[in-house]
Amino acid sequence: MNDYFYILVDGLKLTNANAISGPQSYGFPALNGFISAAHALERRLKKLADFPDISFDGVLISCRDFKIKMDDSGYFATFNQKRAPILKDGKTAPIIEEGYVDLTVSLVIKATGDQLRLFNLDKNKKTFEEKFRNLCLMQRFAGGSVEYIRAVEFFTAEDTDTLKRRLLPGFVLIDAYEDAANIYHEMVEGYRTEIEEKIDPETGEITRYICPVGHNPETDMLDVLISTAAIYQIPPKAEQSEWTRYSFKRDRGWLVPIPVGYQAITQKYDADQVANIRNPNYASQFVEVIYGLGKWVFPHRLKGDINQYFWRYDNSVENLYLITQHQPSNTNL
Structure with a gap:
């Protein structure tokens, strides 16, 4: 066992x-x-x-x-809000x-x-x-x-x-780092690198899945995240009369940007050094959110060992507090 x-x-x-x-x-x-x-x-x-x-x-x-x-x-669209109780002085509480x-x-x-x-x-x-x-x-x-x-x-x-x-x-939420890498290469190279190239045996000509948006060698991972939330309108060419649409999520599944941890933006402060924090008995640090790419998949489409799809904390790198599906050195939650 x-x-x-x-x-x-x-x-x-x-x-x-x-x-x-x-x-x-x-x-x-x-x-x-x-x-x-x-x-x-x-x-x-x-x-x-x-x-x-x-x-x-x-x-x-x-x-x-x-x-x-x-x-x-x-x-x-707006969130439905709750009305707070009236204050002691009879005034309306802020929402x-x-x-x-x-x-x-x-x-x-x-x-x-x-x-x-x-x-x-x-x-x-x-x-x-x-x-x-x-x-x-x-x-x-x-x-x-x-x-x-x-x-x-x-x-x-x-x-x-x-x-x-x-x-x-x-739907199971998994880390879509492979899809993020493929989108990055598509935006940089101008074609889908994960799709197998077709080579004509007679002429040797290579046929690739060309990205209609074009390519940009200066693409970074922020562009990748933004691209998953965008639908690109492609203007018609000379022989066409209609605009076409393109999404980098096409044929890649249900991709979503998700927060995957925090990155420190200040030094770590000892207990009782910062005023008005939730628990002054512990050290504190100011951080900002880190975003990654997630993917919703059916359970029967999970490939390989199911243990690779568990989310856990990973603080093995200093000043990074990540939520990852990789196995860190210290795995206790």
């Missing part, structure tokens, strides 16, 4: 989760909202006699249902703009612990699953309140095929 197992939190229905994932993005909650919730859950479990040695190593996220609370009846989303997700947490005790008897397994479910019901995920959990189940490392089927119907 492997030294790890999986905890499936199936059909986790959240209400009023945070829909503003970063300063330039909204929609699905930030990854940090789910990983930090798993970290808080791990700390609570370790205080119980039933889970003294449990440890988490990443979270896989599958989304089944999603509805942003917004008004899109006009030209611009702080917030974005909310109701969603249903399934989370798979990779964990290590005493499997002999968890899986030895079916009665033990059911008891632990029920206790774990009750703990999930008592805390927030991504700022949202838990309305309902369909089931909590423990799976052994050998039962990944059954685990994938339990994630259906839904």
Whole structure:
């Protein structure tokens, strides 16, 4: 038996989760909202006699249902806001703009612990699953309140095929670094490098998938992220009469920009050095959000080992606080 197992939190229905994932993005909650919730859950479990040695190593996220609370009846869409209670002096309290989303997700947490005790008897397994479910019901995920959990189940490392089927119907969020690299090369070279070139055996002529937008050798990764949110209008040529549209996401799947961590913009300050922070007992540092490219895929399209699709913290590089699917040296959440 492997030294790890999986905890499936199936059909986790959240209400009023945070829909503003970063300063330039909204929609699905930030990854940090789910990983930090798993970290808080791990700390609570370790205080119980039933889970003294449990440890988490990443979270896989599958989304089944999603509805942003917004008004899109006009030209611009706006978030639905909450009216704060009247102040003591009778004046109207200011409205702080917030974005909310109701969603249903399934989370798979990779964990290590005493499997002999968890899986030895079916009665033990059911008891632990029920206790774990009750703990999930008592805390927030991504700022949202838990309305309902369909089931909590423990799976052994050998039962990944059954685990994938339990994630259906839904989309799993994965790191799209390969697609980002391919888009970058397409923007620089002017053709799709991941599509196999066709060579005429008689003439030796090479046929490539040419990018109608052209190419720019000075392209950077910021251009790649912007390109995934843009639709390019191609003007007609002499023999054409209509404009054509092009998207760099074409034939690449459901690509989305996502926050993948933070980068420090100041030095690290010791405890009690910065005023008015949330917890003055810990060191603090000013940071800015780092964006990457994510991709929503069906669970049955996950290639290779399922362990490569778990999101986890990685602070192995100084002044970088990343959320990655790569395996860092220190994997505890």
